[in-house]
Amino acid sequence: MQPRAGNDLRIHLLGGFRVSVGEREVDDGDWRLRKSKNLVKLLALAPGHRLHREQLLEVLWPDQDPDSGTNNLHKAIYTARRALEPELAAATPSTYLLVRSDEVLLISPGQLWVDAEAFEHAAAEARRDSDPRAYQAALDLYAGELLPEDRYEDWAAGPRESLQSIYLNALLELAQAHEHAGEAEAAIDPLRRLVAAEPSNEEARVALMRLHAQIGQRHQALRQYQHLRAALMRDLDVEPAPATQQLYQDIAQGQWVPDRGSAGSTPARPKPVQTSKSQEPALVGRDREIDLLEDAVERLFGGHGQVIFVAGEAGIGKSRLSREMVDRVTRRGGTAMLGAAYEHEGRLPYGPFADAFRSIGGLATPIGVRAIFGEAGNDLSRLPESQVSAFRSERQRLFAAVSDALRRVAAGAPLILVLEDLQFADEATHELLHYLARTTLESPILILATFRVEEAPPISPTAQLVAALQREQLALRVHLERLPAAATNLLVSSLVKPGPIDRKVFEIVRDIAAGNPLYTEELLRTLRDSGRLQLSDGRWELSGDDVPLPGSALQMISARIAQLDSSARQVLMVAAVAGQESDYALLRGAAGLPDSTLLDALDACIAHGVLKESSAGYVFGHPLQRAAAYENLSRARRTHLHGTVAAVLEDQYGDALDDHAEKLAHHWSMSQHSGRAVSYLIMAGDRAAAVHANQAAEASYRRALDLLDAPGVTGDRDRVAALLWEKLGDLLALAAASPEDEAAYITAADRLQSARTVLSNSDSDHLVRLYRKAAHAALTRHAVDAATQHLAAAEALLDDAFESPEWPRVRLIRALWFWERGMHDQGRQAAEDSLRLARERDETLDQVNAYMTLALVFHSSGSWKEGLALEIEQAGRLADANPRLGLLFDAHLCLGEYHLYGDSAFETVEAYARQTLERAKRAGAVRAEALTSLLLGESLLAQGQWDRAAAYLEQSLTGHRHVGSTAGQALALHRLAELRLYRGELAFAEQHLHEALALEVDAPMAPHVYGRLYATLASHNLLRNDAPAAVRAIEASEEIADRVGQCITCNALVHPVATDTYVAVGDVERAREHATAAEAVAAHWESGAWRGLAERAHGRVRELEADYAGAEQHFLRAAEIFERIGQTYDTARCLVDAARVVAANGGDEGALLSRAQAIFDQLLPGGGGADAAGSILMKDV
Structure with missing residues (x-):
């Protein structure tokens, strides 16, 4: 090591923060302020060791106004200077920290050395020289992870991951x-060092297997495989890649032979898509668009994502522009994935994405998917078949899996995804x-989507998506106009060569093609094929003035197709x-x-430019070419060929018909035996519903109903109709489409009763199920009379069916019927009957639903506590090891919320929670202990006892993790996030929320979780003053409620926050809508907490309407309610709200702010209240 000069500044960031000036090491206590230390860390990490003042303010004081933040920055700079130079005289410039204009710089008169920077440079030099000694010297500089004391700071996360990646790659x-x-x-x-840091690194483990085997340590080689397999199963739930498994077998059987030239045992990686360059027309007249897209490519290779929509009419050059961008990205070492949606082939759920993932090599099997994409592959391998269990994986998980998979591809090389x-x-x-646009912005992923403007009117899903993403500033739209005259001339020159071109050729092409590139190309081909465009004396000229030209691109393509012989036309018709x-x-x-004839025909189609060879077979050069070939078919021939194609596909697919249901349904529905599509439409609808593509599912079911009287239907049409109407009812119920859902169930029941054969026992159960669902649908819209009729019909059918599985479910609906009518004792009895019957039949889901219903009636009777005590004694310990029993305890997570938000004093809730917690501990029931710890933590949180609340919430989180309850974990994280928000610790709150949202919460608990999480987000x-992000969170809560359903109480927590959100963006109608919904909840439950939330929501709407006096009254009533029931934080918040509108109305807000400040000081003693929770809320007063 070289001796240090007296004025060298050396900063260590790896393994911990240390600073030395010359021979003196700065003591940790010299920094005095944590922000001073962080200031130096940020400058040490910054390029050129300089940062703009606003960058520092954003990181260090994100929640303070510019003036306060600037004052704090000056204090931090002063303190940091004193730490680096204790003897620095007042008003003397610092040797190491310089403020120049709006920049803060870290400098040194001697050497400025930062270990992280030195490590990066050394690793780069080692990579350039491939010298083992250089690598070792670089690795010696890596003393550990970057700033382990700042592990949860956002600003350190990116550099930490980057440096660790360099370290692992260097190893x-x-x-x-x-x-x-x-x-x-x-x-x-x-x-060995690499796998110690990253146990599931398959490439390193495979190398270790090879090396140990090579030096005769076969046992060590086999042990590496076992370590790898255990790590992959633990971390990713996948097996090693097939090549790795084969290597293991070869080594185990003594058949492996070292071959340095063919490592060949590392997992597959995505291969860039190869795009054909043959006969590609020149890209002209698109300089502005190219510049815009080139900027996007630069952003892409700078590590940032973007979504770009390329719009224009058919043939305008969208695909050509996309291919150009793919070529530019792949030339620079990027990866491309290509997908498309196809007209007339049925709207396959996620079809373009499935197409895109198939465009990457190595996706032939689910194992291949997992080898490339790791954990995300478990979900992604199902995407091409559109089959994901609705119970095990909600759509959010599928979306997250696709996003994660794309990021994995982009981790290897920047990715362009073309749709x-x-x-x-x-x-x-x-x-x-839409989801990917929000989640891939910070990844090197460029999504380029094209669409035809004439096929996407303003009300279409495509136009609405583009408008929404533009509104949210998440996407750029590039509209391709027709080519100007000069550009058209250039295109003509590139297509007609060699030799000069007569001016008349340019004029006629411009007049007829009108600047459409595809039309221009087709016109020139037609002119040449017809002999009108000829090379005369070395010059291209037009001959004959009276030969009519086709009037459209379709007509020109049709004319070219007509030149083919009969065999080629036959092939083209089938294609x-x-x-x-x-x-x-x-x-x-x-x-x-x-x-032989088929091959000759295909050669002719290719020679005429209508078909091209592709990796899968043969593809039309442009959709318009296919459209021309299809439009030329008579209706009778289309019908015949669709049937022929469907029959051939059935033979091809064999046992995998359901994987291709959409395609088979499409072809059979267009054939002379269109009724044969019904069974495939049902399959297609089920598959779409399974991946939450509910609109596609509904369309399939309705199309099947339309075809029930068509030739080719198999089975009893009435029974098929009953099944279809029930499926439609289920979708309508999920979308809260009332009374359409009820009508669908009754129509299903009528069709089932019209069946030509005698009803069997299973038919009777089906009929009971339909009436039961109809009754439930009626109750959801409070139509008690209709529900009475449907429920009576179901119960009458059950009189002689003692073994029917419908018994507990019908009793459950009866319990809801009693509850709707205010007959709580009878409702409780019916719900308990349902629970007993479900237990007798060992139906876990029915038991859980019975508990959910008991929650409604227990809220009124207050007896749910005895039920929980009994469950703890009878099944507490068993539930820890039995997931089915565990669901029963998860149901109490919702029951506790009813109690928490009821009118019982929090002291009463706390006392009961402590008593029940002791009972759970005595029973050794971890799950029950976690549940009651959550309730106790929530009670203490509401009372403002934050430290004690945090301890119990952490205890609950640990317990729920131990027993694997994702719902319990999510709710504990939710309350911890709320606590962090109250304390003003926004980064930690966000971390808790994202951790909770990443959990897979299964039905039936999902409706109780997601609404709360998104509301708190x-x-x-x-x-954070990010109102658009708040709107997106509210919209996400509504979207997921549509998919998984919603709990009346849990989802009600969304309305007050949604009111705040829409007030923040000035949308008074939406704000009033949610305030009214909060009022409806308060009127229904008649409890203080709900009333307080509703009063505050009304106050926010009045404030937006500038009715400050009315707003003040609502806020003060809310504060009074919260104070009475002991919710201290909400009391202070409402006082701050009241102060704000008093000030806006020209009044004196001082007394109100003093009361609020006193509460904040009590919540966070020692001034913390003002610095954290209070300052955030009071900053706008």
């Missing part, structure tokens, strides 16, 4: 350098694209019916031609 590259030099034993040590013809995509694809792309086997089976965003 791997050092091992490879040793291995290439024949130093197997030396290569093992860095690999063509979005106007033909299904609703679910649009929703997934047009089959879709945009067809494989050889399908064309062979449907065209009915010998192989919206509150967090409002405190």
Whole structure:
């Protein structure tokens, strides 16, 4: 090590923060302020060791106004200077910290050395030289992770991950350098260090297996495989890649032979898509668009994502522009994924995304998917088949899996994802694209989506998506106009060569094609094929003035198709019916031609530029070419060919028919036997519903109903109709479409009773189920009379069916009927009957639903506590190990909320929670202990006893993690996030919320969780002054409620926050709508907490309307209510609200603020209240 000069500044960030000036090491206590230390850390990490003042304010004091933040920054700079130079005289410039204009710089008269920077430089030099000694020198600088004391600081996370990645790559590259030099034993040590840091790194483990086997340590090689398998199963729930498994088998059986030239045992990685460059027309007249997209490419390779929509009419050059961008990205080392939606092929759920993932090599099997995408592959491997269990994986998980998979691809190289013809995509694809636009902004992922403007009117899903993303500033729209004359001339020159071109050629092409590139290309091809465009004396000229020209691109394409012989036209007709792309086997089976004739016909189609070869078979060069071929078919021939194609596909798919249900449904529905589509439409609807593409599912079911009287339907039409109407009712109920859902169930019951055969026992159960669902649908809209009729019909059918599984479910609806009528004792009895019957039949879900219903009646009777005590004694310990029993205890998570928000004093809730917690501890029931710890923590949180609340909430989180209750974990994290918000610790609150939202909360608890989480996320965003993000959180809560349902109480917590959110963006109508909903909840439950929330919501609306006096009255009433029931934080918040409107109305707000401040000081003694919770709320007063 070189001796230090007296004025050198050396900063250590790896393994911990240390600073030395010359020979003196700065003592930790010298910094005095944590922000002073963080200031130096930020400057040490910054490029050039300089940062703009606003950057520092945003990181260090994000929640303070500019003046306060600037004052704090000056204090931090002063304190940091004193730490670095204790002897610095007053008013003397610092040697190390300089403020210049609006920048703060870290400098040194001697050497300024930062270990992280030195490590990066050393690793880069080692990579350039591939010298093991250089690698070792670089690795010696890596003393540990970056700033471990700042592990949860957002500003440190990115550099930390980057440096750790460099460290791990350096270890791997050092091992490879040793291995290439024949130093197997030396290569093992860095690999061991790598897998110690990242146990599931398959590439490193495979290298260790090879090296140990190479030096004769076969047992060690096999142990590495076992370690790898355990790590992958633990971390990602996947098996090692097939090549790794084969290597293990070869080593175990003594068959492995070292081959340095073919490592070949690392997992597959995505391969860039190769795009055809043959006969590609020139890209002209698009300089402005190219500049915009080139900026996006620069952003992409700078690590940032973007969504760009390319819009224009058919043939305007959207696909050509997309191919240009793919070429530019892949030339720079990026990866491309290509997907498209296709007209006339049925709107497959997520079809363009499935297409895009298939465009990457290595996705032939689910194992291949997991080998590339890791944990996300478990969900992603199902995406192409559109099958994901609704119970095990809600759509949010699928969306997250796709997002994670794309980020994994982009981690290897910046990614461009092209989605063509979005106007033909299904609703679910649009929703997934909206999700990705929000979640991939900070990843190197460029999403380029094209659509035809004439096919996407303003009310279409595509137009609405584009408008929404533009509104949210999440997407850029590029509209392609027709080419001007000069650009058209250039295009003509590039297509007609060699030789000069007569001016008349340019004029006629411009007049007819009118600047449409595809039309221009087709016109020139037509002119040349017809002999009108000829090369005469070295110059291209037009001959003959009276030959009529086709009037459209479609007509020109049709004219070219007409030049083909009959066999080629036959193949083209089959291809047009089959879709945009067809494989050889399908064309062979449907065209009915010998192989030699078929191949000649395909060659002719390719030569005429109508078809092109693709990886899957043959594809039309442009959708308009397919449209022309299809439009030329008579209706009778289309019908015949659709049937032929459907029959061939059935033979091809064999046992996998349900995987291709949408395609089969499409072709059979267009055939002469259209009734054969019904069974496939039901499959397609079920598959769409399973991935929450509910609009696509509804369309499939309704189309099946339309075809029930068509030829080809198999089975009893009335029974099929009953099944379809029930499925429609379920979708309508999920979408809260009342009374349509009730009508669908009754229609199903009528059709079932019209069946031609005698009803069996299963039919009777089906009929009971339909009446039971109809009664429930009626109750949801408070139609008691209709519910009475439906419920009576169900009960009458059950009189002689003692073993029917419908008994507990019908009794459950009866309990809800009693509750709706205010007959709580009878409702409780019916719910308990339902619970008893469900237990007798060992139906866990029915038991959980019975508990949910008991929650409603217990809220009125106050007897739920005895039920929980009994459950703890009877099944407490068993539930810890039995997930089915565990669901019963999770149901109490909601029951406790009813009690918490009821009119019982919090002291009473706390006393009961402590008593029940002791009972759970005595029973050794971890799950019950976690549940009651949550209730106790929530009670203490509401009372303002934050430290004690935090302890119990953490205890609850630990317990729920231990027993695997995702619902319990999510709710504990939710309350911890609320506590962090109250304390003003916004970053920690956000961390808790994102951790909770990442959990997979299964039905039936999902309706009780997600609404609360998104409501609190919206509150967090409002405190960060990010109203658009708050709106997105509220919209997400509404979207997920539509998918998974909602709990009356739990989802009611959204309305007050939604009111705040829409007030923040000035949307008085939406704000009033949610305030009215909060009022309805308060009127229904008649409890203080709900009344206080409703009063405050009304106050916020009045404030937005500038009715400050009215707003003040609402806020003061809310404060009085919260004070009476002991909710201290909410009391202070409402006092701050009242002070704000008093000040706005010209009054003296001082007394109100003093009362609020006193509460904040009590909540966070020692001034913390003002600095954290209070300052955030009072900053706008």
